[in-house]
Amino acid sequence: MSYFALTELEIHRAILTIAVAAVCSVSCALLGCFLLLKRMSMLGDAIGHGVLPGIAVAFLVTGQLTSFSTLLGAMAFGVLTSVLSESLAASNVIAEDSSLGVVYTSMFALGVVLISTLARYVDLDTNCVFMGHLVFVSSNTFDGFAILGFEIPKAFPTMLLTLVLAVGFITVFWKELKLVAFDPNLALSMGYSPKLVNYLLTALIAGTTVSAFEAVGLILVLAVLIVPGASAHLLTDRLAPMLIWSAVFAVSASIIGYFAATRSAYALDISGMIAVVLGVQFALVVLFAPRHGLIAKWWRNLLLSVRIAEEEILATLFRAEEAGVAVYSLALKDHGLSSWVIGYAHRKLIQGGLLATSEIGLPTLTETGRRTARNLVRSHRLWESYAGAVLDVPADHVHSIAARIEHYIGPELQDELATTLDQPPNDPHGKSIPPK
Amino acid sequence: MFDWLPYNTLVVLIGVALLGACSGVIGCFAVLGRRALVGDALSHATLPGVGVAYLLAGGKHFAFMLVGGFVSGLLGIGVLAILKRFTRIRDDAAIAIVLSTFYGGGIVLATLIQQLPRGGQAGWDTFIYGQSTGIVWDDVQWILALVLATLVVVGLLFKEFKLVAFDSAFAHVQGWPDRVIDFAMMLLLLVVVVTGLPAVGVLLMAAMLIVPASAARFWTYRLSHMLFLAAAIGSGSGVAGTLLSSFVPRPTLPLGPCIILFTALSFITSLLFAPERGLLARFYARRRDRIALLADLRASKETL
DSSP: GGGGGOOOOHHHHHHHHHHHHHHHHHHHHHHHHHHHTTTTTHHHHHHHHHHHHHHHHHHHHHHHHOOHHHHHHHHHHHHHHHHHHHHHHTTTSSSSHHHHHHHHHHHHHHHHHHHHHHHHTOOOHHHHHHHHHHHHSSSSOOOEEEEEEEEEEEEHHHHHHHHHHHHHHHTTTHHHHHHHHHHHHHHTTTTOOOOHHHHHHHHHHHHHHHHHHHOOHHHHHHHHHHHHHHHHHHHHHHHHHHHHHHHHHHHHHHHHHHHHHHHSSSOOOOOHHHHHHHHHHEEEEEEEETSSSSSHHHHHHHHHHHHHHHHHHHHHHHHHHHHTOOOOOOOOOGGOOOOOHHHHHHHOOOOOOOOEEEEOEEEOHHHHHHHHHHHHHHHHHHHHHHHHSSSSOOOOTHHHHHHHHHGOHHHHHHHHHHHHHSSSSBBBBBBBOOOO | OOOTOOHHHHHHHHHHHHHHHHHHHHHHHHHHHTTTTTTHHHHHHHHHHHHHHHHTTOOOOEEEHHHHHHHHHHHHHHHHHHHHHSOOOOHHHHHHHHHHHHHHHHHHHHHHHHHHHHHHOTTHHHHHOOOOOOOOHHHHHHHHHHHHHHHHHHHHTTTHHHHHHHHHHHHHHHOOHHHHHHHHHHHHHHHHHHEEEHHHHHHHHHHHHHHHHHHTTTTTHHHHHHHHHHOOOOOOOHHHHHHHHHHHOOOOOOOOHHHHHHHHHHHHHHHHHOOTTTTTHHHHHHHHHHHHHHHHHHHHHHHH
């Protein structure tokens, strides 16, 4: 229990830090979902690096480092970075990713050079820009003010404002954002300007990035823009649940990351740890997501191959009965099924009463098995006839097509095929099509 | 002959020039294959490995840290490949995910290393921000070996790399092992990144891969020419940046960003002045077309 026993001061500090991190993370995550859907995930990274000269320019113009002028300068350069790289990509000589890379690395270099020439006059710590102040929010040198006896960190109101702006923007432009994110051409043809929505989104992301930077650092901003949205994208196919999921991931990662970083023997970087937790969440989702997860996909593929193996075994035996020959082996090599799957399918068929073993040890069909097999062969030969008669496929090519499709023909489609072909007695190879 | 150049600066100059040439060549394939930002992701992805190697070795052990960086870079490549092949996460998002989470892990390890009893984050900053001025003659020999190895591999696999960079689907259809070639290309990218990182830092490494190749793209339609041009721009910017930062006494300009600014300068020059695809050339071509069209219209009006 001692692990979670916190002093009052520690609780206070934890609540404040988590609140700042969570509010930052949620506004980034919500806006980031749209970047992800619009395939512009690296724009956050680009804006994050591109704002640096803006901070230097703001200092050169105003002669001081106030948060408001810095914010304005940074936002201007963030938007400039995105506009420049977009127009560079529009010139069609270099691809979008390269133009983004060219612009933001150059901007960043310009920023570093400017700041290092200013370094004599001002204490502008580049480290601080990248690592953020989240450490300072939770440290003793507390930078904030008190409301009703409750200390509030300075970054909190700014971040709350960006969150309100982000949520407001998404609510007001919900329909437009959705259209532009999923189908910009449709949006254009319906009279919505994807450009306007794009620029608003970019400006908002630049503002959020810059104000989040000061509080949580560049690393966390980059992570929280894309990773929660990506996790959410694997869990749902709908936009509103995706946004909610991304917020859930962002908040939970802030909480887990805070405690993982501070409750160990060493005081680890909180922002970095939140990014790591986001990565772990994403890895878990990639593995275990119910529809799009790797394990679910693998499981579905396995079930499908077992079903196909079962049907192939039945059909092979049915054809052998028809031709009056015995089947000695169920290798089914040409179907690309592993021997393990075939063995499992074989056992399942015997357990299900579709298959029996004859006196001399050969597999034979039971009455139920024969009915299922006949139905399958009927589907196969109907499709062969259809491919030959309607799709004009030559007779020596119809088999391989039908062998693939036979597993997906349900009773309705089978009836429809039979009706369309006027209940044909034989397939293109001259073999009789068995009745239902 | 180089009396006017201090020995240390000369060493740095040679090192940076070689590195610039090498990353220019590899960068061409990355830029053409639409994976310019993979270099950025990989250079960030090396950091946790460097940290773990530091912890395992119990101190700054340079070669070990490089190996660590290489291994975690490989892990990054693996994650990118898995996400691309088996999930619906697209390339751009996969790059952002690898970049930010690996970098976050690196930062966490950095704060851990800082607090170790034997202390110091010696050699750590080198990897993030780079320390070009710290290049010594031994490093230059390594970089030279790397450049030669890269050139040999590119020479041997030129046809394959070209095919996959321009049209990997076609390569696949033609029966080339496109995934293997792709992996070889990524591996080469990673080797260049890991070698260059301690010298020039995470961000400059990304710039050295992207900017010279993108600038070279404006001048030619031939891959072989583009490779030479990118190598020349990369090493030329390296030399110019080194000279600028070492001969401007005050303020002290950091070497890495100076080099990027020179690559950026060459890019802007290419964007403006390149024949045929440069902005000026396009502007004049359009004006010429407009004048010709107007003349045609006038002529046709007179004949009517």
